[in-house]
Amino acid sequence: xxxxxxxxxxxxxxxxxxxxxxxxxxxxxxxxxxxxxxxxxxxxxxxxxxxxxxxxxxxxxxxxxxxxxxxxxxxxxxxxxxxxxxxxxxxxxxxxxxxxxxxxxxxxxxxxxxxxxxxxxxxxxxxxxxxxxxxxxxxxxxxxxxxxxxxxxxxxxxxxxxxxxxxxxxxxxxxxxxxxxxxxxxxxxxxxxxxx
Amino acid sequence: xxxxxxxxxxxxxxxxxxxxxxxxxxxxxxxxxxxxxxxxxxxxxxxxxxxxxxxxxxxxxxxxxxxxxxxxxxxxxxxxxxxxxxxxxxxxxxxxxxxxxxxxxxxxxxxxxxxxxxxxxxxxxxxxxxxxxxxxxxxxxxxxxxxxxxxxxxxxxxxxxxxxxxxxxxxxxxxxxxxxxxxxxxxxxxxxx
Numbered sequence: 001x002x003x004x005x006x007x008x009x010x011x012x013x014x015x016x017x018x019x020x021x022x023x024x025x026x027x028x029x030x031x032x033x034x035x036x037x038x039x040x041x042x043x044x045x046x047x048x049x050x051x052x053x054x055x056x057x058x059x060x061x062x063x064x065x066x067x068x069x070x071x072x073x074x075x076x077x078x079x080x081x082x083x084x085x086x087x088x089x090x091x092x093x094x095x096x097x098x099x100x101x102x103x104x105x106x107x108x109x110x111x112x113x114x115x116x117x118x119x120x121x122x123x124x125x126x127x128x129x130x131x132x133x134x135x136x137x138x139x140x141x142x143x144x145x146x147x148x149x150x151x152x153x154x155x156x157x158x159x160x161x162x163x164x165x166x167x168x169x170x171x172x173x174x175x176x177x178x179x180x181x182x183x184x185x186x187x188x189x190x191x192x193x194x195x196x
Numbered sequence: 197x198x199x200x201x202x203x204x205x206x207x208x209x210x211x212x213x214x215x216x217x218x219x220x221x222x223x224x225x226x227x228x229x230x231x232x233x234x235x236x237x238x239x240x241x242x243x244x245x246x247x248x249x250x251x252x253x254x255x256x257x258x259x260x261x262x263x264x265x266x267x268x269x270x271x272x273x274x275x276x277x278x279x280x281x282x283x284x285x286x287x288x289x290x291x292x293x294x295x296x297x298x299x300x301x302x303x304x305x306x307x308x309x310x311x312x313x314x315x316x317x318x319x320x321x322x323x324x325x326x327x328x329x330x331x332x333x334x335x336x337x338x339x340x341x342x343x344x345x346x347x348x349x350x351x352x353x354x355x356x357x358x359x360x361x362x363x364x365x366x367x368x369x370x371x372x373x374x375x376x377x378x379x380x381x382x383x384x385x386x387x388x389x
Contacts, residue, residue: 007265014259014272018279025283029290036293088297089232 037065043083047075048126049148051100056126069093074100075147106162107145108152112137114159121151121160200331205386207335213311214343215373215380220311224344225369229355234348236295238341240284242334244306245315248280249333252316253326273316281307311340347376 041061052072054060064070070084071093078095085092095102110121110130117135129145132138152160165171213219220241227237252273260268285303289296296303306312315336319329350372359368 003264006263007268010259010263010265011268011272011275014255014275018275022279022282022286025286029286031289031293036297039294087294089230089294 037061039087040064040084043076043080043087044073045076045080045146046127047146047148049075049146049150050126051075051148053099064088069096071096072099074102075105077102105165106147107142107165108140108147109161109163110138110140111159111161112139114157116157118156120154120156124150124154126150200327203328203331204335204338207332208339208342209380209383210386212339212343212380212383213314213336214340215377216384217314219314220309220340223305223309224340224347225366225373228344228348228351228369231345231348231352234344238337238344240288240295240303241306241309241311241344242337242341244277244280244284245312245337245340246330246334247284248277248312249315249319249336250330251276251280253319253324253329256320257326269317269320270313273313277312277316278307311336343376343380347373350376 037058038061041058044057044061046057048056050056051074052060052063054063060068060073064084070088070090071081073080074095078092081095082092108129115132115137117132117137119132119134119138121138122130122132126148127144127146129141130138130151131141147162147165149162152158152162207213211217214221214224223237223241228234255272255276256266256269260266260272281304284306285296288303315333319332322328322332324332351369354368354372363371
């Protein structure tokens with residue numbers, strides 16, 4: 001009978017000590033928020049366009065952290081999917097066509113003499129890139145515009161165009177060489193390559 | 197010194213926990229489909245296994261044996277292992293959220309990795325001392341890691357190979373695990389322990 005009490009006491013003591021250490025560790029190593037969500041959010045293009053079916057990039061980052069597919073971001077395209085796949089340790093998958101296709105980067109341009117100053121596009125803009133007031137002409141702050149297309153829909157006079165981003169001396173960079181590997185080169189018709 | 201070396205060689209190669217003693221097969225099959233995950237799992241298991249064998253040795257020698265409560269070894273070792281795993285999970289979650297994400301459910305599942313309990317119990321059965329216990333646990337973990345990483349690398353190759361349809365997926369993995377186990381039988385007789 002004494003062994004029984006001893007056994008119970010020892011086990012309880014052991015459990016108590018471990019519980020105390022774990023309880024202390026839970027406070028000491030407390031994780032504020034979910035750091036992985038911020039890491040995912042940094043990789044997303046921040047267009048806030050909602051094409052993924054979420055109200056913005058941060059909610060989509062949260063959804064990815066909870067296990068949603070990583071291929072629902074058309075503005076980010078293949079580059080974003082690959083970066084997400086590397087971060088999360090999963091395989092890169094092709095862009096989900098259901099949520100749109102990857103297009104060249106554009107920004108909005110308001111044809112200012114046609115604008116009637118209705119402020120509807122201002123309310124639609126997720127990044128506050130449209131400047132203007134009621135009955136006043138609006139214009140787009142090009143540095144802020146993410147090219148999300150959300151202002152096209154509400155405009156009653158269709159005076160907004162999506163123009164491709166012009167290459168400036170600041171944004172220009174060398175074109176990536178695409179056929180560095182011998183097998184990816186197209187067969188040459190004239191045999192100009194000499195002694196291969 | 198030679199003894200310690202022998203323990204390491206014995207646990208890593210000759211008496212490999214996965215392929216010779218068939219312990220810890222669940223993570224061996226479960227986490228081996230990607231090399232990076234396998235490496236993360238190996239690291240976590242190595243840490244947990246070494247720490248768990250140390251803690252369970254201390255618990256046995258200084259708590260159970262003096263009171264003549266050896267019959268409590270299984271339940272108290274499970275307690276120790278669960279504690280070590282929980283603690284590891286908290287630390288990993290804080291220090292490396294990425295590793296925590298990669299390991300996912302497999303980190304808590306180390307609790308039920310039978311190699312961990314197996315090492316603790318075998319330590320007692322073999323009457324290993326303090327350093328021997330740690331080395332035994334560490335060697336078992338290194339052996340586990342070695343086999344897991346080798347197998348994961350093999351499965352990545354198999355995934356792109358032209359496998360006949362009936363053998364695709366888990367079937368070919370089982371067969372290659374069996375062949376690997378046969379290969380490890382070759383180490384028998386390398387050291388006599």
